[in-house]
Amino acid sequence: MRTPDRRTAGDGAAIHAQALSKAYGSGRGQVAAVQDVSLKVGEAEFLAILGPSGCGKTTLLRMVAGLERPTTGTVTCWGGPPAALARQHRIGMVFQDPALLPWASLRRNVEFVYRVAGRRPDSDRVEQALELVGLAGLAHLRPHQASGGMRQRTALARALVMEPSLLLMDEPFGALDAITRRRLNGELERIWSAVRPATILVTHSVEEAVLLADRVVVMSGRPATIVREITVPLPRPRPAPADDALRDAVRECLEALDG
Ligand SMILES: Nc1ncnc2c1ncn2[C@@H]1O[C@H](COP(=O)(O)OP(=O)(O)OP(=O)(O)O)[C@@H](O)[C@H]1O
Structure with a gap:
């Protein structure tokens, strides 16, 4: 990173x-x-x-x-x-409510920050962030298929994927x-x-x-x-x-x- x-x-x-x-x-x-x-x-x-x-x-x-x-x-x-x-x-932020997009997979939820920033998702970094939070292999799931802990891991990956200076x-x-x-x-x-x-x-x-x-x-x-x-x-x-x-x-x- x-x-x-x-x-x-x-x-x-x-x-x-x-x-x-x-x-x-x-x-x-x-x-x-x-x-x-x-x-x-x-x-x-x-x-x-x-x-x-x-x-x-x-x-x-x-x-x-x-x-x-x-x-x-x-x-x-x-x-x-x-x-x-x-x-x-x-700045990466994580709140009590992970506020994930319900129709998108956990991976797409992490990628979404690039779209908000008007950038193309960097798939290597997305995979790295998912791996870091222990979601590699599970990122195809939608939020309703994930546990509360997995949803919060996704929120953490989303906060970290653009390599913030401040979390x-x-x-x-x-x-x-x-x-x-x-x-x-x-x-x-x-x-x-x-x-x-x-x-x-x-x-x-x-x-x-x-x-x-x-x-x-x-x-x-x-x-x-x-x-x-x-x-x-x-x-x-x-x-x-x-x-x-x-x-x-x-x-x-x-x-x-x-x-
Ligand atoms: N937008 C707002 N408008 C008016 N009052 C507000 C607003 N946001 C917070 N407050 C008030 O400011 C005070 C502090 O709220 P804040 O959410 O910062 O506390 P907190 O320590 O984070 O609370 P908690 O631990 O319960 O999450 C509270 O009395 C709250 O009602």
Whole structure:
């Protein structure tokens, strides 16, 4: 896969959010979703954002993606606005709902991003992405013939096929059963280590955050502010969940969430 553009904001950060705030609506009906959040994500760094339900995590991710305009503050991606990165198709996104085209095979769903970008599908890269997520040999299936885990693998292949510099994931495994989720966490760790885009994962799962991320940002209740940043100083591939260092990191996240 492609080596990411080495250009940074000048301070080593690929993503740089400065004093981001977002309020929806106005007057007495105004909802403050995010308040004064500053964070950096390095190239090839995996950052997880943890926080209570409704605190503003998705809003923060959408501002980084350029899908939501901050009320105040700025975001830069490799020194430019997120929209510029999006126009170059260098942002891959995965959501809780894989939102696949129901009439198209899993392979065609992955190819579809090329059509959206006005490019001819690169069949080698499509096959590579399908292989990476463990769907080689199954990509002829339609979404209704695939399991929830296979549909989410397809969404991941679709996000990775154009070799993004930035991967944004919002509760990608939130709708899956515990066993499938655990298996896909392990798979994602392997896949991410092979590709290493700058990554932000929004999750409710402390274990998922600690297993996958280099650094975990714990948010407060709404409006979301940063309560604590926890570095996960573990080698990859990550040890089994029973490992003491992993358990310590989980405990630290839980303490931060409990305030
Ligand atoms: N487009 C919108 N218009 C008005 N309010 C919004 C909009 N999007 C989000 N909100 C509000 O902003 C707050 C934060 O929402 P957001 O989806 O960012 O939280 P979250 O932490 O991702 O939630 P969850 O963990 O439940 O997915 C919520 O109170 C939500 O109702």
